[in-house]
Amino acid sequence: MSTPAPKSPLLSLDDALAALLDAVQPLAAAEAQALSTFDALGRVLADDVRSGLNVPPEDNSAMDGYALRVADVPAAGTVLPVSQRIPAGVVGTPLQPGTAARIFTGAQVPAGADAVLMQELCEAVDGGVKFNAVPARGQAIRRRGEDVQANAVVLQKGIRLTPQALGMAASVGAGSLRVMRQPRVALFSTGDELAMPGEPLKPGAIYNSNRFTLRGLLQSLGCEVIDLGIVVDKLDATREALRRAAEVSDLILTCGGVSVGEEDHLKPAVEAEGRLTLWQMAIKPGKPLAFGAVRREGGGDAWFIGLPGNPVSAFVTFLLAVRPVLLRLQGASELAPKAMSLRADFDWPKPDRRREFLRARLNASGGLDLFPNQGSGVLTSVVWGDGLVDTPPAKAIARGDTVRFLPFADLLA
Numbered sequence: 001m002s003t004p005a006p007k008s009p010l011l012s013l014d015d016a017l018a019a020l021l022d023a024v025q026p027l028a029a030a031e032a033q034a035l036s037t038f039d040a041l042g043r044v045l046a047d048d049v050r051s052g053l054n055v056p057p058e059d060n061s062a063m064d065g066y067a068l069r070v071a072d073v074p075a076a077g078t079v080l081p082v083s084q085r086i087p088a089g090v091v092g093t094p095l096q097p098g099t100a101a102r103i104f105t106g107a108q109v110p111a112g113a114d115a116v117l118m119q120e121l122c123e124a125v126d127g128g129v130k131f132n133a134v135p136a137r138g139q140a141i142r143r144r145g146e147d148v149q150a151n152a153v154v155l156q157k158g159i160r161l162t163p164q165a166l167g168m169a170a171s172v173g174a175g176s177l178r179v180m181r182q183p184r185v186a187l188f189s190t191g192d193e194l195a196m197p198g199e200p201l202k203p204g205a206i207y208n209s210n211r212f213t214l215r216g217l218l219q220s221l222g223c224e225v226i227d228l229g230i231v232v233d234k235l236d237a238t239r240e241a242l243r244r245a246a247e248v249s250d251l252i253l254t255c256g257g258v259s260v261g262e263e264d265h266l267k268p269a270v271e272a273e274g275r276l277t278l279w280q281m282a283i284k285p286g287k288p289l290a291f292g293a294v295r296r297e298g299g300g301d302a303w304f305i306g307l308p309g310n311p312v313s314a315f316v317t318f319l320l321a322v323r324p325v326l327l328r329l330q331g332a333s334e335l336a337p338k339a340m341s342l343r344a345d346f347d348w349p350k351p352d353r354r355r356e357f358l359r360a361r362l363n364a365s366g367g368l369d370l371f372p373n374q375g376s377g378v379l380t381s382v383v384w385g386d387g388l389v390d391t392p393p394a395k396a397i398a399r400g401d402t403v404r405f406l407p408f409a410d411l412l413a
Contacts, residue, residue, distance in 0.1 A: 010282035013355060017321060020291060024303060026331040027181050027250065034176045037169050040161050042222040043179035044330040049155040051172035054145035059109040062140045066122050066129055067092075067101040067113035073131045081128040086110060100129055109141055116140035148172060158333030160222070160413070183329040185218050186245035186302070187211070188228035190238060190257040190266055196230075209379060210255045210314050214307075217318050218253070220412050221326050233257075238269035246273070246294040246302040250329060253322065256309025270294060270304055281321075282354045282393065285313040285376035289321060310376040316357050316388065319411045339390065340405045346370040348397035355393050359385035360405065368405060387411070 032046035061067065072080060083099035086092040088106035095101055095112035103109070103116060115135040123130040148154055154168050155161075161169075161177070169177060194208040195201055208230060218225045226248050231241045238257075245252045257266035267290070270276040276292035290306030305322055307314045324335040345367035348358065359381035360368040368389060371381040387407040389397075397403060 010287075010354065011279050013281055013283050013320060016279055016281050016289060017324060020321060020325050021328055021335070023291075024325050024328055027183065027329050032178045032180050034178050037166055037175055037177055040169075040177045040179055041163065041166060042220075043161050043177075043182070044222070044327075044332050045155055045157050045159050045161060045165075046178040046180050046331070048153045048157050049169055049172065049174055049177065051148045051150055051152050051154050053148075053172060054150050055148035055171055056142055056144060056146070058144050060142050061103045061105055061107050061109055061116045062142050063116065063118045064104050065116045065118040065140060066131070067095060067103045067109055067116050068131070068135065069095065069097060069113060070115050070135055070137050072098055072100075073117075073135055076132055076134055077130065079125055079128050079130045084110070100131075102129075114138065114141075156333070158331055160327075160330075160332055160334075180331045182222055182224045183251060183326055184226060184249045185223045185326070186226045186228055186249035186252045187214055187218065188241055188245065188252075188254060189230045190233060190254065191230065192233045194230050209311050210309070213311065213315055213379075214253060214255065214318065217315075217323075217412070218326075221323060222330065223326060233265060235265040235269055238265040239273055242269055242273045242294050242304075243297070246296045249302050251303040251305065251325070252294060253305055253307070255307040255314045257306070266290075266306060270306075274301060274304065276304070281317075283317075283320070284352050284354045284356045285310065285374075286317040286320070286357075287313070287354070289317060308376075311379045312359075312382060313376045315379075315382055319388075319406075320357070323411065337406050338410045340407065341402050342405045343367040344370075344389070344397050344401045344403045345399060346397070347399050348391065351391060351394050351396050353394055356389075356391040357406075358389040358391060359387075360389045361386040368403065382408075 080100040082102055083096055084092050085102040086107045087104045091108050092101055092110035095110045101110055114137050116139060117131055117135045118140060121133040123132060154172055155165055189208055189211050193205050195205045197207050215225055215227060228241055228245060231237055254266060257264045270292055274292055274294040276290060279289045281287055281289055286308060288308045292304045293301035294304050295301055307317050327335050345363060346369060358374055359371045363369050371384055387405055390404040390406055
């Protein structure tokens with residue numbers, strides 16, 4: 001009787017991620033395109049954005065009130081005549097000594113004025129305006145260039161453009177932005193047991209939740225999704241789907257079907273159409289991850305990543321391993337998610353030997369509660385949760401311990 005071959009050691013997540021990121025390079029910068037700033041949300045910036053002007057361009061009023069010379073208001077109760085009215089968008093005339101100017105928020109402060117007193121501290125009287133407080137020099141004035149200096153870099157290439165970044169670009173006059181090309185990702189599912197929501201569920205069938213989860217994750221990361229649907233469990237059909245996917249995508253993403261069962265055709269199909277490495281990662285949920293490439297007919301390859309089939313395993317493995325790859329393809333400068341140190345309001349006395357990612361959510365007292373069922377098929381845990389508790393191998397957690405928390409708000413952005 002032959003001795004079974006020894007199992008390969010489990011690969012750490014950090015080692016697997018290093019191998020993925022070493023293999024995958026950003027898409028060619030030459031493919032960057034100029035988009036209207038209106039349409040650039042979520043895209044990765046290809047060039048630094050420099051300001052061509054000071055922001056604000058001139059000194060302006062921080063509030064509604066009266067522009068004046070501090071020397072003209074030596075004491076509370078001083079009354080000055082109002083010489084002009086300056087709404088936003090109007091440039092006033094130089095302020096004459098011994099007068100005040102009615103001014104509104106955002107309006108350019110007239111030459112000669114060195115303070116603005118807000119209207120709540122002023123009182124209209126016969127002959128002008130009475131000042132009920134003594135102003136300080138520079139009070140309520142936003143200085144020229146105090147937010148942005150001309151020629152300063154306001155947005156650095158490699159960032160993903162948020163709504164506030166678009167506002168920043170607009171504030172310096174950038175009506176269009178050069179952004180990296182979106183990765184084209186071909187997505188398909190394999191399995192004769194899979195049905196689509198809305199269809200009758202035959203005995204032994206399940207609804208294809210992973211297709212919806214993965215498609216949504218890809219779209220949230222700024223990818224162009226080519227959804228090839230459900231592929232029947234046949235080797236020739238799987239090979240044909242891979243060939244079609246490779247021609248139209250930078251990356252092919254699937255889940256399930258890469259084991260060695262008789263109906264698992266994805267592994268031999270990828271090996272026939274390209275190359276494949278199967279990794280067993282030391283994480284829970286997750287563990288199996290397939291990585292490789294599929295040849296294109298005209299030359300070159302499309303990357304391939306196969307995720308585990310359990311819904312939570314597919315979701316978590318995508319966030320931990322696929323998300324950084326997609327960001328790297330887009331030339332993003334920040335690949336790692338931001339972590340928080342928070343208090344555990346739960347006990348986890350029986351840790352796994354693998355690195356665990358527990359579904360948890362923030363409570364009203366600033367701690368973390370744990371979802372009671374941490375199974376890899378319990379999709380309700382990721383809907384209920386606010387993120388993942390990153391737990392080292394064999395590390396028990398006691399109530400009150402400080403843990404590392406990865407918020408979904410960052411992982412899904």
